[in-house]
Amino acid sequence: MKALIALTILAVLALFVGLLKSRKLLLPLVLLGLAGVLALVMQYGCQCEGTFFHQYLDESTYRNMFSFDKFAAVFAGMMLVATLLISMLATDGFIYNESHRPELFALMLFSLCGGIVMVGSTHLVMLFLGIEILSIPAYVLAGSNQRDSQSNEAALKYFLMGAFTTGILLFGIALMYGGSGSMSLDGLMTYSRHSEVSGMFKAGMLMVLIAMCFKIGIAPFHFWGPDVYEGTPSIITSYMATVVKTAAIAATFRFFAQIIGHDAAWMISLVWMAALTMFIGNLTATVQSGFKRMLAYSSIAHAGYVLIAFFTPSLQATQSVVFYLAAYTVATIACFAVLIGVQQQRKNDLFESFNGLAKTNPLAAFTLTLALLSLAGIPPLAGFFAKYYLFSNGWAGYPWLILVAIINSAISIYYYFRTIIAMWFHEPTDEPLSFSMLQKVVLLLTLAGLFTLGLMPGLLLDFLG
């Protein structure tokens, strides 16, 4: 909770730095502030005892509405690290709207506050508030490149879809409350174990699940994803693909994994949705000509993989979700770090723009290659172990779904390798790209992250208990 307050104050401070003549203070303030908040979260997370969830009724739960337990601490920490890395890219990333740089930072931090509220919420009202605090700044950020019609289009699509989703979510929450008489997580859990769950509750839960699937981008509710991701300025896309997705998946997992895991009717529909999401994400990604749109579809596919953990709710499943999202976040940020450089200097994101990057920019090419290999799930890297934990836990539930996931991982290798081949085996067509100091630091950090998570997964898993 302290972390949340500190983060809000940091965002307000970032706004006010914008009023000063000199903006040299802005980036150090944001980076140091985020590091401080991260330290608070880590310190709190280490103090938390016991397993992830069951800490509802103690004093720290704010009248059963918000619980900053280990689960929340882990995900909040992950989102903070992601935002920290993205902020380091911001020197080059926000160049399209130089005059509003402090506001862009502040919006990103406000949005992050919403993400933390989401992962800590134990009450449907807090979940709703968290989603709104997360989404509203994200709509603005999506359209922050005012001169670019694609950015405007993305913002409008994101906003309209988000507004409808919010309506569906609220209606669902109302029906769930009508059915169960409770909006808090433990109330819902107790009620859903009843032998007789009312139809109203089921209808409400269906609507809430649809809304959450919209936010995560699970097929068949994924249509907004690629368009919005493509039109949005790349640095904001990296934020949406990592932080927003993590928050939505974590909140859905906290609220519904238990309920879904004990009811075959929910399971069977979500299993099909997971399979559909993987196939749509991966197959559509193979036919893309742009790197960014390919990443958008691949992020849809990755959300499909994460759904596997929902069908066998246990401590291990929770750990596998955390680990998978951590590996995915690190790799995605590495991809976007290179993409931002390419887009700015080559003015497009076609695969041809990556030609010969290995000769001209070895560090960027190496990092991007490893990030893509990690996303594909090649052994020594983080992505392999993430997939391994996820799939081996899920095997107990639906073995055929795991087979589908493995087939899809094989498909994904095809499109990830298109970029890798372009970088290593094609001749450079343009002059070398120049990466700033901070961008190089991000590349090195993500590289270290990919190897650390891959070779020493114990570091993260031990922390998880």
Added chain:
Amino acid sequence: MCFFMRNKFANYHFRSTVARVTFAARFMETQDYLPIVLQSMVAVGFVGLVLVVTHFLGPRRKGAVKDENFECGIEIQGNARVQFSVKYFLTAILFVLFDVEVIFFYPYAVNFKELGSEGFIAVVMFVTFFLIGFFYVLKKGALEWER
């Protein structure tokens, strides 16, 4: 119609045994939704009816002049979709924000004594947040009309 039914069942109530009372009460519960159904049927039906009827009743005249955007005798010049600065917009948005703040003051003023110092601190915090926002808006020059 609704009132009529209620009265009818109220009489039924009065004369019947206890078991019948509960049955009638339950029946009335579902009966209560009938006006809503009727209302929505009338609303949809009216719209549909008007749409269809106007199609048949109205005279149909077509022509280049008749189909113009503004049929008023003067020739159209240029496009109506031009950009112009809506300064008033920002002021209006800010007004809404601060208006909401004032609305929150009313219930506080009514309960001022009961809420005591704790309530006072809460309200001061709330006002401080707003003042920070106001300061930011002022410094950003949102209220400078001549810019």
